[in-house]
Every structure is written in structure tokens, then in C-alpha cells.
Amino acid sequence: xxxxxxxxxxxxxAHAPYSGFRVGAAVRxxxxxxxxxxxxxxxxxxxxxxxxxxxxxxxVAAGETALxxxxxxxxxxxxxxxxxxxxxxLAEFGGPQVPVTMAALDGRETRATLGxxxxxxxxxxxxxxx
Ligand code: THU
Numbered sequence: 117x118x119x120x121x122x123x124x125x126x127x128x129x130a131h132a133p134y135s136g137f138r139v140g141a142a143v144r145x146x147x148x149x150x151x152x153x154x155x156x157x158x159x160x161x162x163x164x165x166x167x168x169x170x171x172x173x174x175x176v177a178a179g180e181t182a183l184x185x186x187x188x189x190x191x192x193x194x195x196x197x198x199x200x201x202x203x204x205x206l207a208e209f210g211g212p213q214v215p216v217t218m219a220a221l222d223g224r225e226t227r228a229t230l231g232x233x234x235x236x237x238x239x240x241x242x243x244x245x246x
Contacts (some may be wrong), residue, residue, distance in 0.1 A: 118144075118187075119185055119217065120189060120225070123142040123152060123167070123187045124140055124219075126152035128140070130156070131154070132155055132157050135157060137191075138190065139166065139188065140152065141153050141154070141171040141186070141189075142186070143210075145180035146182040146184055150167075151174040152174065154170055155167045156170060158233075166198075171229060172206065172209060172222060173209075176209075184212070187217040187218075187219065188218055189218075195218040195220045196218055196219070198216065204237070205231055207237045208240075210230050212230050213231065215227060216230060216233060
């Protein structure tokens with residue numbers, strides 16, 4: 117199954133009763149396995165989580181800490197673009213060369229690399245000394 121198809125299917129399970137904006141995401145781990153996630157909102161609005169965050173959590177829970185590809189999809193006017201927080205979360209596990217496919221539900225897609233989405237990323241090298 118393609119990464120965007122995995123994201124599309126996960127989106128079907130999104131829990132978004134407050135925004136009505138359902139998002140699906142999928143990441144490919146270095147093993148080749150695909151991990152999908154959807155946004156999960158909460159009555160306490162700030163406690164909701166993004167689709168990309170769910171996909172990353174599934175990957176890490178399965179024992180992988182490197183991703184090679186990302187896809188995200190929503191019923192947006194233009195292909196959805198990952199939020200700033202998710203760009204940072206993706207950059208924790210993927211290098212600047214990692215391709216990100218951003219899609220609208222009608223099939224339109226745009227592509228960028230993680231480095232293009234988050235130039236000058238703050239990362240491990242800034243935190244870990246020696
Ligand atoms: N959302 C995502 O799941 N991913 C993004 O990159 C952008 C925003 C979700 C969060 C919230 O549940 C809804 O979309 C509206 O912002």
C-alpha cells in the first residue's frame with residue numbers, strides 16, 4: 117500500500133468532532149514498515165493531537181526511531197502542510213532530505229523535503245554536548 121493511501125485510510129478514523137477537520141498521516145520507518153496516524157481531538161481543546169504525531173508515536177512504539185518518508189492528507193482547499201510542531205517532531209526522526217507528500221482529498225499533491233519545511237531546524241546536536 118502506498119504511503120498516501122495509508123494516510124487516507126487512517127484519516128477515516130480521525131476523531132475531530134470540534135474542528136471537523138480530519139487529517140491522516142503516515143510515515144515509513146527505516147525498516148520499510150508503514151505507520152499511520154490520525155488527529156485525535158479532545159473536549160479540552162489543547163489536548164488534541166495531530167495526525168503526524170500519532171504516526172510518529174506508532175513508529176516509536178514499534179521500536180523504530182528513523183523515518184524515510186512522510187505523507188499527510190486532509191480535505192483542505194490546498195494540499196495540507198504539516199503544522200510547525202509536527203515539522204519539529206518529524207525532524208527528530210528524519211533528516212532534511214526526507215520527502216514529504218502533502219495531499220488534498222481530491223488527489224492534488226505537493227512535495228517538499230523536511231529541510232525545506234523546517235530550515236535551520238533545532239535538533240539533537242544543539243542539545244547534546246560532546
Ligand atoms: N492537524 C493535524 O492533524 N496535522 C497538521 O499538520 C495540522 C493540523 C489537526 C489538528 C486539529 O485536530 C485539526 O487538524 C485542526 O487544526
